[in-house]
Amino acid sequence: MKKVCLAAPHLYEERNEKITLDRFLNGEQAGDLEIVKFEKELSSYVGTRKALVLSSGTVAIRLALKSLGVKSGDVVFWSSITYPPSCQAILSLGATPVFIDIDPLTWGMCPQSLRLAFQQLKEKGQRPRAVVVVNLYGQSADMDPILEICHEYGVPVLEEAAESLGATYKGRMSGTLGAVGIYSFNKNKIITTLFGGGALISNDPSYVDKARDCLSENRNDLMSPIAASIGRRQLEVLAKRLERKKEIYETYRRAFKEIGEIEMMNICDYGHSNYWLSVMTVKRGSVVTSKEIMEKLKSHHIESRLVWKPMHFQPDFSDFPFFTIQEGTSIAEDYANRGICLPSDTQMTQGEQDRVVNIVKQLFINSK
Template identity: 45%
Template sequence: MTGKEEQFISEAFDTNWIAPVGPHIEGFEKEMALYLKAPGTVALSSGTAAIHLALDILGVTKGDVVFCSTLTFVASANPILYQEAEPVFIDSDPISWNMSPQALKRAFVQAEKDKKLPKAVIIVHLYGQSARMEELMEICKSYQVPVIEDAAESLGAGYKGIPTGTIGDFGIYSFNGNKMITTAGGGMLTAKKKSHLEKAKFLAQQAKDQADYYQHSVKGYNYRMSNILAGIGRAQLLALDERVEQKRFIYKRYEEALSTKGIEFMPEYEGSYSCRWLTVCTLPMDNNPQDVINNLQSHNIEARRVWKPLHLQPLFQNHNFYAHIPGNSTAEMLFDRGICLPSGTSLSGEEHRFVIETVKASLYEKSAQGAILSNL
């Protein structure tokens, strides 16, 4: 917390604006739109709700196909199932760790042959790093298929000077407890067309028609953010640039200390600017990420595996997947070797040094054990 949240929360209580309507919601939406240089935004209950609304507005329905990044959290793809549509998963590339333009192109070529182009493409900006939007957008535009940017993890990141989430037709953000800024739980939608923003707001408020009584002509949702949570978001937004600097500083210390141990960090390729939501890396080939995580846990340090690719999840086992190189999945390699290191902005210098030394020791112990076995 920044320390300024209480002021906004108190104002919400003092003015009795508690429900999902009120001045903080309007203020948060305007301030986010200004930060993003976007036409407008709609504050919602979650990033998942934002994806769901985007798919609904695009007319995605039963039997339709939606292409989606495979290396991501399940929330990126669950809304496809809400619409009874069919997800098709696209691999990562080694340059950005995000959606592979090569794999996306092959998926489109096959879809055209099958005469079943996707209704939308969901491109995820993973761990705070932008996808290769120029190449990906060029492909999608050539087939006239709209793009939804899942920028849940990348608020504060950019691509060629443009904020992530504002390049495609729709952009979504998450304010969950662990994101760049938080409203405890919440999300936001932005869109190129103001008509889409108006429809999103309409659908998110149970799709109430203009009438002197409650009348409903289409299916709606209860997806609006509360005025209290929007107040928290306004205070958090004031500190976003500082958070990005802190996250990038944390990453830099890891990179300087651990690159010599054979660790490779998530790239920040030319033209991109990562907010480094999490510091993520791959371990040397002879190290098992779970062994390192377990060793860190024994020292009361929490670390995680990278996202398990969605095409490997039991929920999606019967859905199509296009690899970066046929028979050679980048996402699977990253899952096999990847680890997310502690990246909280409350991490003290002493704690950070302890984490780094413990990671080094975990790798050293593995190397030492290997050396002993090879001499037996």
């Protein structure tokens, strides 16, 4: 039986083309040209002045932090739900992370919790060097109130848009609203450069130039010409990927609408999500738990995943401060306990998605 995957972008489903090494046998100059073209085409697509393509999104985060001047002893505010290795960058710089709860509607950083963190640090005579806002599962955080608070305190924003390439916020591309933004082209993202990959973007060229200067420390952080060439072709099919991802989400939303215990991740009307992963939550008090749903899907060779475990519960980060306006529990913890990332592969057939839906529905029917 074919395994139904969570998210596994295919390189050329819309065109019959094969990348070979032949095109790179004319020397380093030809390879460099592929990188330059990818950077220009990415900048043009998202509407920024400059881009720097790199070996991974994690590298992009580390260089973005450096470009913002983060150094040993600094404090950085960070959304608590994110991909854990991303936060290792801050430890490698000797800085201290302070984690901020998420908003229940946007799944992005909670502005009220962010303001609380600013106020409490101000009372201690401290101020963060930067704020890292994570656009979770393909949707932009509500950036206006976040940017307003950060501007008030004179602190730049790093927009961690690893999962949200192609999404928008009030007419602007996700990743372009902060001082600097990053994307990931890992093999499970909405487009991939196959060998990993990431990018740093900014409307202020000085940030990109500072990051590029840091590359002299480790040339392995550069994106390879082959990866850049693949990335260029992937940009050409991104629009169709976005359409397909939305179709997958809407199919789940319609199918589960009749099940009162299930809620799909809210999509805010201030922009467009890229629907990277279709995420559902099981309501509190449901007789069917999120783990039971995952176990049932696994028994049918269907891949799913829990929502990221909040960073303030991770062993490497549990001793660092966390701010929330919630009493008793945090939104991040609550969603991590009740959330499931459903199969969202763009190559998933309608029959395969129907099978996922029917298995989940049957669990709730049998529980009554």
